[in-house]
Amino acid sequence: MFDVRDMLNHPATWLSGDGEESEIIMSSRVRVARNLAHHRFTHNCDHEELSDVLSEVSAAAGSTKTFEKSVFVGMGEVSTLDRQFLSERHLVSRDFLHNSSHRAVVLNGAEDVCLMINEEDHLRLQAFGSGLDLNRTWATATRLDDELTNGLDIAFSEHLGFLTACPTNVGTGLRVSVLIHLPGLVHSKEINKLLESLNKLSHTMRGFYGEGSEMMGNFFQLSNTATLGKSEEDIIKSLREMASKVVGFERRARDMLFAKARSLLEDKVWRAYGLLRYAHSVSTKEALSLISAVRLGVGVGFIDDVSIKTLNRLLVYTQPAHLQKLEDKAMNAQERDVARADYIRGLLTNPES
Amino acid sequence: MFDVRDMLNHPATWLSGDGEESEIIMSSRVRVARNLAHHRFTHNCDHEELSDVLSEVSAAAGSTKTFEKSVFVGMGEVSTLDRQFLSERHLVSRDFLHNSSHRAVVLNGAEDVCLMINEEDHLRLQAFGSGLDLNRTWATATRLDDELTNGLDIAFSEHLGFLTACPTNVGTGLRVSVLIHLPGLVHSKEINKLLESLNKLSHTMRGFYGEGSEMMGNFFQLSNTATLGKSEEDIIKSLREMASKVVGFERRARDMLFAKARSLLEDKVWRAYGLLRYAHSVSTKEALSLISAVRLGVGVGFIDDVSIKTLNRLLVYTQPAHLQKLEDKAMNAQERDVARADYIRGLLTNPES
Numbered sequence: 201m202f203d204v205r206d207m208l209n210h211p212a213t214w215l216s217g218d219g220e221e222s223e224i225i226m227s228s229r230v231r232v233a234r235n236l237a238h239h240r241f242t243h244n245c246d247h248e249e250l251s252d253v254l255s256e257v258s259a260a261a262g263s264t265k266t267f268e269k270s271v272f273v274g275m276g277e278v279s280t281l282d283r284q285f286l287s288e289r290h291l292v293s294r295d296f297l298h299n300s301s302h303r304a305v306v307l308n309g310a311e312d313v314c315l316m317i318n319e320e321d322h323l324r325l326q327a328f329g330s331g332l333d334l335n336r337t338w339a340t341a342t343r344l345d346d347e348l349t350n351g352l353d354i355a356f357s358e359h360l361g362f363l364t365a366c367p368t369n370v371g372t373g374l375r376v377s378v379l380i381h382l383p384g385l386v387h388s389k390e391i392n393k394l395l396e397s398l399n400k401l402s403h404t405m406r407g408f409y410g411e412g413s414e415m416m417g418n419f420f421q422l423s424n425t426a427t428l429g430k431s432e433e434d435i436i437k438s439l440r441e442m443a444s445k446v447v448g449f450e451r452r453a454r455d456m457l458f459a460k461a462r463s464l465l466e467d468k469v470w471r472a473y474g475l476l477r478y479a480h481s482v483s484t485k486e487a488l489s490l491i492s493a494v495r496l497g498v499g500v501g502f503i504d505d506v507s508i509k510t511l512n513r514l515l516v517y518t519q520p521a522h523l524q525k526l527e528d529k530a531m532n533a534q535e536r537d538v539a540r541a542d543y544i545r546g547l548l549t550n551p552e553s
Numbered sequence: 554m555f556d557v558r559d560m561l562n563h564p565a566t567w568l569s570g571d572g573e574e575s576e577i578i579m580s581s582r583v584r585v586a587r588n589l590a591h592h593r594f595t596h597n598c599d600h601e602e603l604s605d606v607l608s609e610v611s612a613a614a615g616s617t618k619t620f621e622k623s624v625f626v627g628m629g630e631v632s633t634l635d636r637q638f639l640s641e642r643h644l645v646s647r648d649f650l651h652n653s654s655h656r657a658v659v660l661n662g663a664e665d666v667c668l669m670i671n672e673e674d675h676l677r678l679q680a681f682g683s684g685l686d687l688n689r690t691w692a693t694a695t696r697l698d699d700e701l702t703n704g705l706d707i708a709f710s711e712h713l714g715f716l717t718a719c720p721t722n723v724g725t726g727l728r729v730s731v732l733i734h735l736p737g738l739v740h741s742k743e744i745n746k747l748l749e750s751l752n753k754l755s756h757t758m759r760g761f762y763g764e765g766s767e768m769m770g771n772f773f774q775l776s777n778t779a780t781l782g783k784s785e786e787d788i789i790k791s792l793r794e795m796a797s798k799v800v801g802f803e804r805r806a807r808d809m810l811f812a813k814a815r816s817l818l819e820d821k822v823w824r825a826y827g828l829l830r831y832a833h834s835v836s837t838k839e840a841l842s843l844i845s846a847v848r849l850g851v852g853v854g855f856i857d858d859v860s861i862k863t864l865n866r867l868l869v870y871t872q873p874a875h876l877q878k879l880e881d882k883a884m885n886a887q888e889r890d891v892a893r894a895d896y897i898r899g900l901l902t903n904p905e906s
Contacts (some may be wrong), residue, residue, distance in 0.1 A: 275901050321611060326901060331712050425801075463833065463834060463887075463891060464834070466833045467832055467834040467894070470831040470832060470833050471828055471832050471833075472831075474827035474828050474831030474832060475824055475827050475828065475832050476827075477827050477830075477831070478824060478827030479820055479827060480646050480816065480820040480823050480824075481816060481820040482820045486802070533628040534816075537615040538816060541820070
């Protein structure tokens with residue numbers, strides 16, 4: 201049963217702030233794309249076929265051990281605000297906000313694994329972990345993949361591997377990513393050089409919400425681009441190595457910043473903290489930027505009484521749909537700015553709340 | 554004995570935050586200009602004559618009851634920083650910063666009364682009070698005036714009254730002023746209209762440091778312009794009435810602001826508080842502006858755990874010479890900004906310090 205209140209009270213486990221490098225790498229994610237062999241791809245399906253796919257996949261999901269205790273959310277049966285809420289939790293893609301009929305997501309209580317049905321591909325399963333935790337996250341995803349594949353006839357070519365709606369996913373259907381916080385590289389202006397070199401190395405970095413989203417709060421999604429001609433293990437190993445390298449670059453940039461402009465940095469960090477702690481109206485964009493500065497302050501050791509867990513939670517819970525769900529009413533942008541500031545002040549004052 | 558440490562530890566009594574309307578009127582000041590009959594005005598004196606005036610006036614001051622326990626500071630005997638320190642406490646004029654030889658100031662421990670010798674006039678005695686407290690302040694000034702006049706031959710014309718170096722002071726030699734905080738009138742843009750009407754009514758408003766200083770932190774000095782053709786009592790009564798009227802205008806402007814833009818105002822006030830509470834580098838100008846916003850927040854009731862006394866003290870103690878005296882070393886602007894932020898954080902965290 202889809203219960204927003206319950207989800208609000210239990211932040212996803214990947215927000216825990218645990219895991220390797222969690223000061224710089226917020227979370228790890230593995231996404232696997234699969235399609236049914238005997239159906240057209242989602243974008244070519246009529247309503248009837250979409251409905252058939254939904255039924256088949258739902259049934260298969262219901263019979264897995266992973267989703268023994270699960271929540272099934274039919275996108276057409278919930279409000280736009282609910283869909284936005286799920287998107288803010290990274291459980292459904294933005295695509296689901298507008299295309300809801302015959303679309304669904306299946307998720308568990310810990311929110312460490314979920315399955316979108318009839319997104320770009322018939323099945324898009326995702327697993328999440330806190331910090332740099334790709335091995336365990338991959339294990340979760342592949343277990344679900346195995347469980348689902350048991351009962352379904354998956355489109356697969358001996359020559360190409362798994363077939364997907366978009367050629368960029370053909371092969372493994374695997375996209376591995378980490379949400380990484382790079383204020384040091386942004387401040388030192390090294391970020392553009394890094395973005396360029398990553399592209400040459402079959403990796404890419406995108407904004408907070410993935411493809412096409414803008415850079416906000418110095419958060420980036422680092423992911424693989426190639427899904428074909430490499431094994432799953434190689435793709436994960438390669439992203440893991442790349443993530444560690446980027447973390448190294450970020451640490452070096454922070455050290456330089458610390459050595460060359462400590463006072464400036466300290467002032468910037470504490471001003472951000474002061475504003476979060478006392479402002480009575482904060483936009484999404486400003487919140488991201490202030491949270492980013494405080495996260496950097498925690499990372500370099502200026503601030504020691506704010507946990508990464510609190511900052512992770514702030515990032516997710518200060519988004520528009522979360523605020524409206526928290527207040528249990530529709531709010532315009534101005535009202536949300538006030539509610540956002542209230543929520544931030546509350547959580548910083550009493551992190552256990 | 555001039556002891557900066559002692560003065561630092563004991564803020565002037567006019568910073569106490571007591572007195573009528575002290576949320577809007579920071580302090581009251583009465584200044585009386587007098588000259589010796591048998592000497593040329595200061596600007597026409599050679600060194601010898603300046604020295605003679607200094608001796609005569611010092612001797613007279615030393616014999617008064619007001620200065621029974623007093624501190625005599627020869628401007629030529631102290632550092633530029635000390636002179637600046639005294640100027641920041643409003644005990645000497647800016648003129649004394651550059652012209653020091655044969656100039657002096659006599660003051661008492663409470664700093665509610667002082668006497669400048671060889672400023673524009675041979676004697677410039679000042680009395681200070683907290684809030685709107687002109688009657689008592691005038692009583693202090695006139696008592697000292699009487700005590701001094703006993704032993705000195707003061708330049709006086711039956712026709713014009715007291716003679717002064719500048720014609721604008723001839724007559725009573727009296728300048729009465731209040732330091733008044735008008736953020737409401739500045740925000741509502743009514744301040745310029747008010748400044749114009751005051752000029753027509755023989756009053757004027759100037760910046761924080763008086764004549765020629767710019768408007769900072771929404772603080773103004775409201776004072777009389779006419780010193781001739783009116784009795785001292787009338788001048789004081791008239792300024793008192795004018796100050797009450799301006800306070801009324803300011804309250805009305807605050808009420809409007811509160812009614813029309815409460816959220817905006819609340820956010821502005823608390824952001825200022827958050828920055829003061831946590832910033833690690835703050836310029837004089839920003840400090841004034843932030844202190845001004847917090848003072849407004851206290852006035853309209855948003856903030857109740859910061860006293861006017863603390864805010865008054867911040868205004869005076871965050872000035873450049875005060876910071877250098879507090880740290881007991883010379884500091885450049887950048888170092889002062891850091892020291893200023895430290896001092897503010899300290900006083901807001903522990904107001905008794």
